[in-house]
Amino acid sequence: MLQQNRGNVAPTVRNSFKAFIAAQDLCDTLAAFNHLLADCGLNGAKMNEPWHLYFHIRSVVYYNLGFRQKQLFRLLDARFNLDVYKHRPTTNKRVCVVGAGPVGLRAAVELAFLGGHVSVLEKRTKFSRENRLHLWPWVVQDLASLGAKVLFKNFCKSRTYFHVSTRQLQVILLKVALLVGVNVYSATGFESIAPPLRNGSKPFYSIKTEPQIPVREFTAILGATGVNDQLAEPAGINRFVFSQKESLGIVCYFPNLETPEEMKVKEFSWTAQLKHHMLHRMRDVGIDLENIVYFRGEMHYLVMTPKRQNLLARGVVKQNPPHSKDLVESTNVSQRCLHAFVKCVVEFAGIPRRTDFTRVMSLFDFSSLTRAEKPASVLTSHSKKLYVGLIGDSLLEPVWHEGVGTCRGFLGALDAVWMIAQIGINSDEQLLADRDVAYRVMQRVSGHHRSELQKNVRKYDVNPKSRYTINFPKVV
Numbered sequence: 001m002l003q004q005n006r007g008n009v010a011p012t013v014r015n016s017f018k019a020f021i022a023a024q025d026l027c028d029t030l031a032a033f034n035h036l037l038a039d040c041g042l043n044g045a046k047m048n049e050p051w052h053l054y055f056h057i058r059s060v061v062y063y064n065l066g067f068r069q070k071q072l073f074r075l076l077d078a079r080f081n082l083d084v085y086k087h088r089p090t091t092n093k094r095v096c097v098v099g100a101g102p103v104g105l106r107a108a109v110e111l112a113f114l115g116g117h118v119s120v121l122e123k124r125t126k127f128s129r130e131n132r133l134h135l136w137p138w139v140v141q142d143l144a145s146l147g148a149k150v151l152f153k154n155f156c157k158s159r160t161y162f163h164v165s166t167r168q169l170q171v172i173l174l175k176v177a178l179l180v181g182v183n184v185y186s187a188t189g190f191e192s193i194a195p196p197l198r199n200g201s202k203p204f205y206s207i208k209t210e211p212q213i214p215v216r217e218f219t220a221i222l223g224a225t226g227v228n229d230q231l232a233e234p235a236g237i238n239r240f241v242f243s244q245k246e247s248l249g250i251v252c253y254f255p256n257l258e259t260p261e262e263m264k265v266k267e268f269s270w271t272a273q274l275k276h277h278m279l280h281r282m283r284d285v286g287i288d289l290e291n292i293v294y295f296r297g298e299m300h301y302l303v304m305t306p307k308r309q310n311l312l313a314r315g316v317v318k319q320n321p322p323h324s325k326d327l328v329e330s331t332n333v334s335q336r337c338l339h340a341f342v343k344c345v346v347e348f349a350g351i352p353r354r355t356d357f358t359r360v361m362s363l364f365d366f367s368s369l370t371r372a373e374k375p376a377s378v379l380t381s382h383s384k385k386l387y388v389g390l391i392g393d394s395l396l397e398p399v400w401h402e403g404v405g406t407c408r409g410f411l412g413a414l415d416a417v418w419m420i421a422q423i424g425i426n427s428d429e430q431l432l433a434d435r436d437v438a439y440r441v442m443q444r445v446s447g448h449h450r451s452e453l454q455k456n457v458r459k460y461d462v463n464p465k466s467r468y469t470i471n472f473p474k475v476v
Helices: 013-022 026-039 050-064 068-078 101-113 135-147 166-179 261-266 277-283 308-313 335-347 405-421 429-446
Strands: 094-098 117-122 132-134 163-166 183-186 189-194 206-210 220-223 240-242 248-255 268-271 289-296 299-306 362-365 368-372 374-382 385-391
Touching: 013 068, 026 050, 026 135, 026 166, 026 183, 050 068, 050 166, 068 166, 094 101, 094 268, 101 117, 101 166, 101 405, 117 132, 132 166, 132 289, 132 405, 135 405, 163 166, 166 183, 248 335, 261 299, 277 289, 289 335, 299 308, 335 385, 385 405, 385 429, 405 429
Parallel strands: 094 117, 094 220, 117 183, 220 385
Antiparallel strands: 132 163, 189 206, 240 368, 248 299, 248 362, 268 289, 289 299, 374 385
8 A cells, every 4th residue: 555644644634524524516525525635645646456545544534533424434444344345356357337326326336345446437517316216224224334324414314214315325425436446537428438459559448438538448337327328239238118108207396494394294105006095185186196205305305197187187288199208398388387286286295385496397208118138248359358237227217106216226236246346257158147137136126026135134235145035047
């Protein structure tokens, strides 16, 4: 490891660490982290391994911190010391993760713990998604063990449902990723996979980006950009649409001022599938929904699935085209009537609204969802290989009201990372076969089907056998 020169440590290092912990957006967090590195005397320092950065930062700031902030390092220390990480199986493997959503960042963090050289590409400059993600207990346990409750004191405080906003989860995982040595490039888009050149000037697989990051050889690349994925096609992975009955959605949110009246309102999830009586009562006031979920965090958050005929009857949509994607076109939606529709729902639910809705409400169509036929492939050219994997919504779009998106996303992220960790240990055929088996299990996981998941969630780790009850057949 690099020898720390204590003379280069700034007296403001404690405040720099506090500013890093307090940062609440992508660019703010990156800037605060760079300032922390400077105050630690680590600007431009070369590490033998990326994860060494964590121990250098720890050695400088730990004894200047209060109990709560020290707890973050205690949790991460415990993680580094788990048996599955001790041998650092991704050492000398360079991996690019495309997309800094929750699933992409979770994969990046795991790769870094395993010793990998990880680069994350994020084309945006801001984390702005306030939609709230339902978290299964094992996901809460996983995030808590990474310091989520230290980094965000209100993490999963609800007594009714575990949930967190996408934006907040991204901020939490971004901070962990930076601490454990992940390179994160904001405002940087993935362009293409660059295969080895015949003339030998670049005899390896690399990644073209805009703007271009340093050209290096990559062992693997993971696509985590959602439905706009650009990796599947060049990797020879087909994506297909599986259609259900027409499914329309409305999302709205507005600030939670935490008044006594607001805090008394109970969170809820009402679904027609379970014939919830409140949906029947809602019809009496002219609102006809298939499902509605209300979560309370920094925002009051509602997402609902209205029915076409009800939207027509209330003037929310002007015309009645046969295709749902045409139904929700902005030119066919009356914002005034949509606002009145949602206001009626909020009032029926008894949620006090002290402020305006945070953004223009949107009516969207999620009737057609996509999934990949397989989760991974191996590209080969001039005796070089690149392992390509899809994770998150790039792999399998969830049905939002089932509440399984983050659970499946984290399972898939860990499975993809395990495949990369096993490169050079198992044959390519075995790697792909194991990844495919895990993908099939992941697709079956739902609120009503958990029998293929191990019951002791505290023992879950990156190894699929710690999470699944199924057997992984040997490839002969």
